[in-house]
Amino acid sequence: MKACLQMLLSATFLFGSATSFGWGAPGHQTVGSIADSLLVGTHAAKAVKKILGTEKLKTAALWADCAKGVTEKPPLKYVVNTRYTECKPFETATGKAQMVAFVTRNLSACNPSPGDESCHRQYHYADVAIQHDTYTRSEIGTSDHDIVSAINAAIAVLQGSTSPSPISFKSKSEALRVLAHYVGDIHQPLHVGAIYLDASGHDVNPDTGTYDPATKTQGGNKILDQGKDFHTAEWDAIPANLTAAEFKTGVAQAKLVPPTAGPITAWAAAWASDTVLASHTAFSGLTFGAENTSNGTWPVTEPTGYSATKASLQETQLIKAGARLAQVLQAIFH
Numbered sequence: 001m002k003a004c005l006q007m008l009l010s011a012t013f014l015f016g017s018a019t020s021f022g023w024g025a026p027g028h029q030t031v032g033s034i035a036d037s038l039l040v041g042t043h044a045a046k047a048v049k050k051i052l053g054t055e056k057l058k059t060a061a062l063w064a065d066c067a068k069g070v071t072e073k074p075p076l077k078y079v080v081n082t083r084y085t086e087c088k089p090f091e092t093a094t095g096k097a098q099m100v101a102f103v104t105r106n107l108s109a110c111n112p113s114p115g116d117e118s119c120h121r122q123y124h125y126a127d128v129a130i131q132h133d134t135y136t137r138s139e140i141g142t143s144d145h146d147i148v149s150a151i152n153a154a155i156a157v158l159q160g161s162t163s164p165s166p167i168s169f170k171s172k173s174e175a176l177r178v179l180a181h182y183v184g185d186i187h188q189p190l191h192v193g194a195i196y197l198d199a200s201g202h203d204v205n206p207d208t209g210t211y212d213p214a215t216k217t218q219g220g221n222k223i224l225d226q227g228k229d230f231h232t233a234e235w236d237a238i239p240a241n242l243t244a245a246e247f248k249t250g251v252a253q254a255k256l257v258p259p260t261a262g263p264i265t266a267w268a269a270a271w272a273s274d275t276v277l278a279s280h281t282a283f284s285g286l287t288f289g290a291e292n293t294s295n296g297t298w299p300v301t302e303p304t305g306y307s308a309t310k311a312s313l314q315e316t317q318l319i320k321a322g323a324r325l326a327q328v329l330q331a332i333f334h
């Protein structure tokens, strides 16, 4: 599923192989596992068990990325990729049919613009310019099928309502699986905050003057850090000490995360705003070179100490994600 960069940037972008993942599988497992622990003994844990059976949130949180293994040209089918062993629990006949059904319903109803990904792939992120301090639905990089809209749709289905068009989540199990994933992704700084660059590598604000789609960095996927995709290599990957098996202090720290204020319908936007601020840290001190016009990428240079800053921010964000996944499920299933 992880295509080479050329493939990523080719004209087959929309129907090509998978592009970026949110947190990689280990990050999503950390988030799901923190929520699993926080929910032990609650009404929400019982409700989750009723919907998912023996499947824990730690596993359910991977489903939305595994569904990217469904081909996007007819006839749609799920293709096993042995690199993604974490998808194995979903690769039964029934499991594959569920992923194909999900992708079929969520492929093109959002009318992707040329060069944009299919709808369900867009549910994993927003691209709010780092000049902003909050997520607001009128900004460039937000939509009725971005990560905030997708989280709200999943919450609606879990509350017994239907998902608003163009998003189509049909069952509570589908909604719970995608919610467990998107709440992780909405805390990945590059899944909400985005930098827009001109051809010289200077940052521009897409919300002032006339927006030029050529300034889009695709969530950092078009930024190259020593030849590597900045989004995936730098931010989706997490240090070993933050994996579910090793992050022993994660649950205790998650218990200290304050509840989100306001009505549940406003939580996703509030989390996105919080992540916009986190993205300011993620982009701080980076310098960009001029665009490589042969493939539409920009080179980036990191400031000294960037790895430590990044690891610390990743830890904070994973903790918030685990805590807020538990919070939203307790609010739905109180």
Ligand SMILES: [Zn+2]
Binding pocket: 021, 022, 023, 064, 065, 124, 181, 185
């Ligand atoms: Zn994702």
